[in-house]
Amino acid sequence: MRIASPVPHNERAMPLIPLPIPENTVHHLESLAGDIHRTYFAKYPPLRVRWGQQITRKRRRSIRLGSYNHVTAEIRIHPLLNSPYIPAFVVQSIIHHEYLHHVLGANHNRRFHSRERQYRHFRESQEWIRRNLFLLLGRRRSELQPRSVTPLPVPQPVAQMALF
Numbered sequence: 001m002r003i004a005s006p007v008p009h010n011e012r013a014m015p016l017i018p019l020p021i022p023e024n025t026v027h028h029l030e031s032l033a034g035d036i037h038r039t040y041f042a043k044y045p046p047l048r049v050r051w052g053q054q055i056t057r058k059r060r061r062s063i064r065l066g067s068y069n070h071v072t073a074e075i076r077i078h079p080l081l082n083s084p085y086i087p088a089f090v091v092q093s094i095i096h097h098e099y100l101h102h103v104l105g106a107n108h109n110r111r112f113h114s115r116e117r118q119y120r121h122f123r124e125s126q127e128w129i130r131r132n133l134f135l136l137l138g139r140r141r142s143e144l145q146p147r148s149v150t151p152l153p154v155p156q157p158v159a160q161m162a163l164f
């Protein structure tokens with residue numbers, strides 16, 4: 001019986017795709033950022049999004065979860081967010097926020113806030129950050145309880161969270 005000779009592998013039809021470089025990272029920042037860019041900012045060129053440098057492990061009272069550098073047009077995400085305890089939608093909410101600074105400027109004005117709410121997991125990520133901030137700050141939950149019973153103004157600000 002005849003056995004058909006194997007079809008020669010056409011390398012031009014199937015270009016070799018380089019294997020991804022293994023990263024010592026929990027969240028694949030590039031794909032999280034790519035998703036945000038495609039969904040909300042497709043008409044703008046994609047920005048470079050990187051983890052920031054881990055400086056110290058001191059206990060902190062506040063944390064800057066992300067930043068946008070308008071000179072380099074680069075977004076930095078705090079390296080503490082590169083953790084299995086941080087959901088991807090929280091990391092994406094920071095990326096979305098920083099993209100808005102690229103598009104709308106530095107001010108957290110009404111226009112900024114209304115655009116911010118368009119992120120599909122906006123409420124969940126705000127809520128998650130509010131409830132779990134103590135994890136990010138390296139503190140016990142009880143240490144972050146308000147010391148006084150003075151009611152906070154409504155809407156309640158996200159305590160000590162800084163998104164720049």
Ligand SMILES: [Zn+2]
Pocket residue numbers: 097101108163164
């Ligand atoms: Zn901001």
